[in-house]
Amino acid sequence: MKFFVDTAELDDIKDLAATGLLDGVTTNPSLIAKSGREFVPLIKEICEIVDGPVSAEVAATDYPTMRKEAEILRKIADHVAVKVPLTPDGLKLCKELSDDGTMVNVTLCFSAAQALLAAKAGAAFISPFVGRLDDISHDGLDLIADIVRIYDNYEYFDTEVLVASVRNPLHIVESAKMGAHVATCPPSVIRQLYNHPLTDKGLAAFVKDWEKTGQSIL
Numbered sequence: 527m528k529f530f531v532d533t534a535e536l537d538d539i540k541d542l543a544a545t546g547l548l549d550g551v552t553t554n555p556s557l558i559a560k561s562g563r564e565f566v567p568l569i570k571e572i573c574e575i576v577d578g579p580v581s582a583e584v585a586a587t588d589y590p591t592m593r594k595e596a597e598i599l600r601k602i603a604d605h606v607a608v609k610v611p612l613t614p615d616g617l618k619l620c621k622e623l624s625d626d627g628t629m630v631n632v633t634l635c636f637s638a639a640q641a642l643l644a645a646k647a648g649a650a651f652i653s654p655f656v657g658r659l660d661d662i663s664h665d666g667l668d669l670i671a672d673i674v675r676i677y678d679n680y681e682y683f684d685t686e687v688l689v690a691s692v693r694n695p696l697h698i699v700e701s702a703k704m705g706a707h708v709a710t711c712p713p714s715v716i717r718q719l720y721n722h723p724l725t726d727k728g729l730a731a732f733v734k735d736w737e738k739t740g741q742s743i744l
């Protein structure tokens with residue numbers, strides 16, 4: 527499973543890129559607003575840090591304006607994935623950009639029917655939002671299972687399932703069991719993946735016992 531970080535904070539992106547385990551970055555207008563940074567130069571900086579796909583979302587909702595915005599975004603770098611909303615105009619743009627060799631991430635997916643449309647439009651990624659479904663008492667992970675199953679039925683669908691709106695490590699582990707290709711997670715959730723109390727306890731004991739030997743490997 528690939529790990530993307532869902533943030534526009536450069537310090538977090540640099541920190542996680544240094545682990546060697548980061549495969550890409552996703553941003554959205556809310557994250558850009560939170561960063562306080564100017565959008566296009568920020569995406570450029572992120573692209574210089576991370577080699578994998580960097581999602582940059584169009585701001586408009588009408589096709590002609592989204593098309594113009596997408597032209598600017600895809601020129602930032604070859605590994606920019608233009609993010610479009612799951613609307614008729616968004617999917618029309620997705621089909622055109624995908625046919626032209628640009629990666630597209632279709633966002634705000636809340637149903638399997640929507641995911642089917644995105645695959646037919648040639649999306650590189652479909653972003654189903656698990657946490658926001660959980661928030662309204664629908665099981666977000668059920669949606670991941672449905673999409674993975676549907677995509678597996680058709681060899682000619684190349685769209686990767688990018689699990690979004692991830693709130694906890696269980697969302698990631700359960701999605702990985704289902705075979706979802708990517709999880710995009712807030713930095714805090716990626717860091718939580720490392721944690722287990724028995725790891726901490728075991729390591730403390732090993733350190734203490736090693737000191738008793740009086741040895742040094744170096």
Ligand code: G3P
Pocket residue numbers: 532552553554655657658690691692710
């Ligand atoms: O970037 C899309 C998605 O991951 C947003 O998540 O936490 O705002 O529901 P959230």
